[in-house]
Amino acid sequence: MRKGKVIAVAGKGGTGKTAIAALLIRSIIEASNDDVCILAVDADADSNLPDALGISYDKSVGDIREELLDAKQHDVTLDVRSKFEGKIAEIIEETDYFDLLVMGRPEGPGCYCPVNHILRLTIDTLAKNYDYVVIDCEAGLEHLSRRTTTDVDTMIVVLDTTLKSIKTALRLKKIADEIDVDVRRMFVIANKIPDGYEGTIKEEARGYGIEVDGIIPFDPQIVDYDTRGKPVMDLPDDSVSVTAMKRITSQIINAQAL
């Protein structure tokens, strides 16, 4: 059985969670010479991770949840739980290097609590088939408080040069402490940092009790790739964000091995 380390990427909207999740997956694959099994989970209702990874998907968990709740209305004897698990296995997109599961929209009519619970258990079970599960979280904090997230080994909290993102990081830290999700380690990344601004951002964050663990510079190539609709995953090896993420990934992996 595999260890199934879970790494969740959280933070304020637009700070770069999706780009970082994609670059993290790429760095883990490169660091392990392709000898690794990764499940990428897009937990954002907006579902941008497939584009950042350069793959397409057919159905989201939200889609099958709708289908099953619909079917349940016509057949009350339907065993939603066992059907759900089977369907999730069907909608996982497989590539040579990693698999992808897209959550899609959580909202809709009907009570979702039991289904969310099943979903969490399913991810816990799925994690055992992989070395790493990398979750691109949605921007808000609902995800955590709704308790749809599985326990995480490392929660990457992304902030940028905005004070709002530092405050969101602080709130995330508090929520993770308060709720019933087991977060073993937090790793704070300051992203899109202009040259020469590293000290300032660290100092500002420290003023709010946040220690920055890693910095990713502002990378015009990410902007260019995003503008042209090219997957961030395919950035050149020597781009500043790829180099920075490589360093950060080895820090995270080494810390997890402890």
Ligand SMILES: Nc1ncnc2c1ncn2[C@@H]1O[C@H](COP(=O)(O)OP(=O)(O)OP(=O)(O)O)[C@@H](O)[C@H]1O
């Ligand atoms: N290091 C970087 N340098 C320059 N631009 C970046 C960098 N990282 C991300 N960006 C840009 O910032 C924007 C937001 O990035 P991204 O979509 O990854 O953020 P997000 O936190 O996932 O957003 P959302 O909350 O909407 O899901 C994008 O336009 C992306 O191109």
Ligand SMILES: [Mg+2]
């Ligand atoms: Mg995103």
